[in-house]
Amino acid sequence: MMSLLVVKESCERIADISISQEQYTDSHRHLNRVANHRKLAQLEIAAGGSALGTGLGGSGTGSGTGGGCGPALRWQLLLLLLLCNCIVGAFEPDFVIPLENVTIAQGRDATFTCVVNNLGGHRVAWIKADAKAILAIHEHVITNNDRLSVQHNDYNTWTLNIRSVKMEDAGKYMCQVNTDPMKMQTATLEVVIPPDIINEETSGDMMVPEGGSAKLVCRARGHPKPKITWRREDGREIIARNGSHQKTKAQSVEGEMLTLSKITRSEMGAYMCIASNGVPPTVSKRMKLQVHFHPLVQVPNQLVGAPVLTDVTLICNVEASPKAINYWQRENGEMIIAGDRYALTEKENNMYAIEMILHIKRLQTSDFGGYKCISKNSIGDTEGTIRLYEMERPGKKILRDDDLNEVSKNEVVQKDTRSEDGSRNQNGRLYKDRAPDQHPASGSDPLLVRGTMQLIGTFLLALLVLLAAMARAGPTLSCRTKGGGQKKAKETSLNGQKDEDEVMDGQAEKWRMCWQRSTRSWRRAELAESAE
Numbered sequence: 395m396m397s398l399l400v401v402k403e404s405c406e407r408i409a410d411i412s413i414s415q416e417q418y419t420d421s422h423r424h425l426n427r428v429a430n431h432r433k434l435a436q437l438e439i440a441a442g443g444s445a446l447g448t449g450l451g452g453s454g455t456g457s458g459t460g461g462g463c464g465p466a467l468r469w470q471l472l473l474l475l476l477l478c479n480c481i482v483g484a485f486e487p488d489f490v491i492p493l494e495n496v497t498i499a500q501g502r503d504a505t506f507t508c509v510v511n512n513l514g515g516h517r518v519a520w521i522k523a524d525a526k527a528i529l530a531i532h533e534h535v536i537t538n539n540d541r542l543s544v545q546h547n548d549y550n551t552w553t554l555n556i557r558s559v560k561m562e563d564a565g566k567y568m569c570q571v572n573t574d575p576m577k578m579q580t581a582t583l584e585v586v587i588p589p590d591i592i593n594e595e596t597s598g599d600m601m602v603p604e605g606g607s608a609k610l611v612c613r614a615r616g617h618p619k620p621k622i623t624w625r626r627e628d629g630r631e632i633i634a635r636n637g638s639h640q641k642t643k644a645q646s647v648e649g650e651m652l653t654l655s656k657i658t659r660s661e662m663g664a665y666m667c668i669a670s671n672g673v674p675p676t677v678s679k680r681m682k683l684q685v686h687f688h689p690l691v692q693v694p695n696q697l698v699g700a701p702v703l704t705d706v707t708l709i710c711n712v713e714a715s716p717k718a719i720n721y722w723q724r725e726n727g728e729m730i731i732a733g734d735r736y737a738l739t740e741k742e743n744n745m746y747a748i749e750m751i752l753h754i755k756r757l758q759t760s761d762f763g764g765y766k767c768i769s770k771n772s773i774g775d776t777e778g779t780i781r782l783y784e785m786e787r788p789g790k791k792i793l794r795d796d797d798l799n800e801v802s803k804n805e806v807v808q809k810d811t812r813s814e815d816g817s818r819n820q821n822g823r824l825y826k827d828r829a830p831d832q833h834p835a836s837g838s839d840p841l842l843v844r845g846t847m848q849l850i851g852t853f854l855l856a857l858l859v860l861l862a863a864m865a866r867a868g869p870t871l872s873c874r875t876k877g878g879g880q881k882k883a884k885e886t887s888l889n890g891q892k893d894e895d896e897v898m899d900g901q902a903e904k905w906r907m908c909w910q911r912s913t914r915s916w917r918r919a920e921l922a923e924s925a926e
Contacts, residue, residue, distance in 0.1 A: 408684040485512045487571045490550065493581035498559050499673055500587045500617075506554040507571035508579060516571050518552045520544065523580055524567040529555065559616070561585050589620035590671040591679050596667065602657055610652040612667030612679065620669040624652045627664035627680065659685050662715065662745050685746070689714035690770040691778035699785040702757050710767030710778045712749040718771035724754050725779075727762030757785070 412841060427475045481902040486880040490509040506601040520529040529537045530544040532552075556563055564585040568577040586836045595613040602608045614620040626632055631643040635655045654661060662685040670676040675706065692711040700706040712720055721737060737753040750767050762784050768777040 397474065417474060425526040449592050480831075481867070484516065486575060486842040487511070487513050487516050487573055487903070489569075489579055493567075493569055493579040495582045495584070497584040497586060500561060500585050501558055501616075504556045504559050504563070506567055506569070506581060506583075508552045509550055510552070513548050513571065516573055519570045519572065519693055520552075520554045521570055523568045525565065547715055556583070559583075560916050561587070567568060579590075585617070586671075586673045587615070588673045588675060589614045589616035589671050589677050591667065591677055593679075596679060599682040599684070600742045601684040601686060604657060604659055604685050606657055607653070607655040608657060608681075608683060610665060610667070610681055611650060612652075612669070613650055614669035614677070615674065616669070616671050617669045620671040621648065622650050623648050623670070625666045625668065626668055629664070631666075633661060633709065649869075654683075657683075657685055658712065659687055659715065659746055661685065684715065686715050686773060687713075687746075688774045689718050689768055689771055689776045691767060691776050693767070693778040693780055696779065697781050697783070699783045701787040702758055702759060705753065705755050706782065707767055708752040708767075708780050710780070710784070712748045712750055712767070712769045713771055715746040716770045716771050716773075718769045718775075720748070720750050720767070720769045724752070724770055725765040725766065730765075732918070745772055754782075757784075780825055 417592055444901075465665055469792055488511050493506060493508060496504050506520075508518060509522075519531045519533045521527065522529055527537065529539075529542055533546050535542055535544055535546055542553045542558045543557075545555065546830065547553075552569070554567070554569075556889070564583055566582050568580045569576050569732060570576060591612065591614045595611070597611045600608055600610070610624070612622050612624075614622065625645065625899065629645075631645055632647050632652070633654070633911060634647065637643040652665065662683055665681045665683060666678050666682065668676060668678045690713040692713075694709055694711065698706060698708060710724075712718065720740065724730065730736055730738070735755045738752075739751045739753070740805055741749040741751065743749060750769075752765065752767075754761055764780050765780045765782060766777050767780070
């Protein structure tokens with residue numbers, strides 16, 4: 395509170411009038427409109443004297459209009475007015491904090507806060523500076539935009555709220571106080587828009603032949619303008635070719651267009667177009683690149699062996715695009731159908747490569763032979779061949795030629811079924827084997843008996859040749875058995891009435907006796923010749 399001294403023209407004190415600071419400021423608002431304090435003081439001295447005289451006269455306490463109280467009173471009024479001018483200047487409006495720029499995504503709410511001290515009787519106004527449009531004065535919105543509102547905390551803070559911000563709301567905003575000269579603060583509202591891919595201008599899935607070219611296009615809208623980045627979904631590198639022989643590999647490529655030339659099947663897959671501008675969320679679109687080519691079959695093992703009654707697995711690797719029809723076939727054209735003994739499966743390795751698997755259970759002799767894995771698509775077909783052969787069963791021996799005691803290979807008999815002990819060589823042939831309980835010397839084995847007879851015949855032939863030579867050297871010798879024993883033995887042998895071994899033994903004994911008689915006769919003949 396301040397006290398003003400009111401005096402009469404005779405310089406006598408009449409009364410003390412107490413007023414508030416706000417009332418005082420309101421009564422002297424015109425003091426704030428002059429920059430030159432000296433001129434303001436002079437004007438106030440002149441006006442104050444007349445006002446004071448008028449006021450006193452009106453109250454019935456003055457002595458007349460236009461009267462004065464002398465030079466001393468005038469000096470007191472001058473000092474009082476200068477003091478009031480300093481007090482009023484100290485309480486002029488002042489911004490406490492600067493107005494801050496705001497960046498907001500489209501569709502969200504934006505807020506500007508203006509803090510002013512010592513506002514007094516002045517007013518705060520919100521203005522769209524670039525459009526030169528007044529939005530609100532003090533607490534009243536004067537624009538037709540129903541998304542705008544103003545709040546005052548009854549002290550020194552004024553807030554401008556903009557709901558559901560749009561792109562046209564972007565620009566420069568001003569907080570202004572109607573002082574003289576005018577005081578103001580400005581800040582910028584930036585409205586950002588998350589990226590959005592324009593489907594109408596963006597490529598979709600694409601199919602090209604192997605060795606051809608492809609151009610993938612991706613466009614997006616947003617504020618700021620989005621940046622486009624290309625990546626492969628499987629994380630593999632993108633191959634970019636410059637010229638006929640130069641090529642570069644990169645994990646990502648920037649730009650709205652991705653150009654691929656001389657495409658190979660390894661470049662088949664999904665490509666990601668990623669749009670970002672620093673405003674979340676980042677968006678992307680998936681594009682599938684399909685490369686068409688003739689089927690290709692690769693056989694890891696073209697020759698597979700397995701014993702009978704075991705399980706075996708045949709594998710073919712197939713590459714084809716578009717997707718092929720795959721099946722197994724025997725070499726005679728018979729198609730293999732899944733069943734109890736045959737299991738057919740396919741394992742997908744990537745978009746164009748699969749693994750064909752044929753599992754055969756409990757192998758039989760009829761299962762050995764050739765197998766074909768065939769792949770067909772709309773471009774062509776191809777096949778791979780696998781040969782399945784029979785292997786020796788572990789722990790079993792294969793009979794050899796030297797176990798047959800001079801039996802020639804022509805006597806080997808080919809069998810379609812296995813022998814009792816399951817012995818078989820890799821070609822599926824069985825040897826005719828003797829029974830384990832038979833003895834080689836036994837007469838029940840015709841092969842061994844035949845061999846023995848050949849040996850005995852050779853011995854007898856040599857003996858006859860020797861006797862013939864001795865007969866030519868000496869007198870004629872005769873060797874006849876009594877009672878036709880030789881003839882009888884021969885007939886017995888021819889008729890097969892006796893055992894062949896007994897015949898041979900009898901013949902040998904008779905030839906031995908003949909040999910002794912011939913020797914004695916030859917010696918008597920020599921003695922006779924000596925006596926003569």
